[in-house]
Amino acid sequence: MLITPMTPSAPLAGRRIRAAVIGTGAIARGSHLPALAQLAAEGETEVVAAVDIDAGAVEAFCAEGRVPHAYTDLERMLAEQRPDLVTICTPPTLHREQSVAALRAGAWVWCEKPPVPTLADYDAVEAEEGPESGPYASIVFQHRFGSGSAHVRRLLAEQAMGRPLVAHCQTTWYRDTAYYAVPWRGRWQTEGGGPAMGHGIHQMDLLLDLLGPWSEVRAMAGRLVHDVETEDVSTALVRFENGAMATIVNSVLSPDEVSRIRIDCEQATVELTHLYGHSNANWRITPAPDVPGDRAAAWQDFGTDVPSSHLAQLRALVASMRAGERPRSSGADGRTSLELITALYKSAFTDTTVKRGEIGPGDPFYTALHGGAPGWAPAAAPVPTEVSA
Template identity: 50%
Template sequence: MRRAAIAGTGGIASAHAEALRAAGDRVELVAVADVDAGRAGTFAGEQGVARSYSSVGDMLASEELDVVHVCTPPRHHVPLALECLAANVHVLVEKPPALSLGEVDALIAAERVSEASVATVFQHRFGPAAVRLRRLAAEGVFGRSFVAKCDTLWYRGDSYFEMPWRGTWRSEGGGPTMGHGIHQFDLLLSVLGPWQEIRAVAARQARDVETEDVSMALVTFADGTVASVVNSLLSPRETSELRFDFEHATVEVEHLYGYTDAHWSVTPAPGREDVALRWRDEPSSGLVSGHRWQVAAFLDALDNGEKPPVTLEDTRTTMEFIAALYASAFTGTVVKAGQIGPDSPFYATMEGIGAPWANSR
């Protein structure tokens, strides 16, 4: 049985604990850590965990662990992941995994000299319908990909940003592009493959924060697909939507924070009703996409001696997309894949040269 621990016992930690329980006798949650010792103890009691710690260092020194789930505020993700890698303990880190593309590269370098690996929590990749979509697309069932859209239209009022680490470049690394829409457009990228160039805008419309509260991008993919991506925290009717217009069918999903098969639809092109039938003939599941599916895939990879998904190389593609979006929005230029290197101001921080509204707060 694998031995797991959770670092950071805020809200998302409960989803990780639940996913570990769902894995049954494959893994046991044996310890938790939080800088707030009282909160760590309370969470441990609620989850039936024997031991809690006030630092990850103490936990690593005291426990024999296979994996640490990093669930802290974003600015702590990389330091804790590096600490775990140095101890040869695998890491499953919440989004965003890092605050910059440079930090991702630092993790990749540390992983190369460790016996352990880092995987990023992008749980929407692992829902049964998304797995089916990627497989059928790869088999050519849908034909060529032409057009796509990805909307994360959520609402976060002023009270949401009362927590001091929210809405800042130093603590969150960005606004809804980094912390909210990332799940949806990561799923988009996992289906469509390499992106080629991006044209974007970002704005601070209503919230008194350092970062954007809305961004929009037009993206061209290597296979020629063109897509729009919208990330918003200003949308009272909240929704998460993806649409893929293939040669033989349109595939769509609309949900909020997690989908079942029932949230997906396939509309065939005239004369291609066989495509919709193929989709419907696949086994269906009423289970909601979420952490349990990724934890199961993570454990499968460890059992098979493989790097757990989503690898740092996969993660880098998504994080490079974010860096390019900010670079395009803040410079008013088209940014191509591979353009954000160590010499770019957007490599070390997503803020880059500074947001246009930086001096107007």
């Protein structure tokens, strides 16, 4: 079905934002729909439709969530319902096609991580965005949002605790063989990558959001336990433009699971320890011994506790939509984490240091995170070539 291209509707002010959910699995049920429902209760949104290739699944989702229209065809839904916002909750291999379709129909996009399998895919989606006031495609990076991350981001931007010097970023989780029995997991073509892409991306994105642009990375990756195409553990050394140096560990081999970021500044250490989401209580700031008490006390004032969540990010996205402004975690801001992950893989598989900005069209890692590297590329599978949207 052909969709007549839409221009972004100006009059979002004064009416509810019409939203549609694509994919009705666990993340849609557990995170997206509750966030949309909360904003609906506040008069901000209304969920007008859901789409899934499984007719029974989408009908059950709509019945449970009181969503009026169930579809198994995305383009038909876009043509008939004309949503303002589409939230994408499908496996990564579908994200590019679905994001492009939604943007061309005039809908803003909020897409689950990993955003798309490659930088080539990301750039193809971004090329479909509106030139000035949208629609834009943003990525679900909910760990950036909430009072704790906002407070620490502000302290670091102002260098209130001195220059950031040393950082550690850790996503050490545990996934068993049953987890990888899901057909699209552990495969380059459908998941994009292993724990660096599918698990550690949240903490790496938050680290970049706090510290700013990275400049170079040196990495290793291994396939130590699981019989998969991708890695199941990686480590990296990262240098930032501000001079800070960081270590990054991403693992699905770690029974004692934790997500952690630690940043040592000249006058204090900031540490976040959690698993899948954080509140003010998960942050700790330890001042250096010679820091005056009143100054250290000011650093501890995180304000009203707003936990990181899909709801917190959705609130910000809706505000951006109403203002006609590019939201956070979209465009270049959303691309930075994917670029770091791509560089991590290239460094690990080529035994080289990779600098920011060096991976572009013509580089094999631009179109596949394995880059065709011996021992990592799928057997008898050529490196994908870039195709137009």
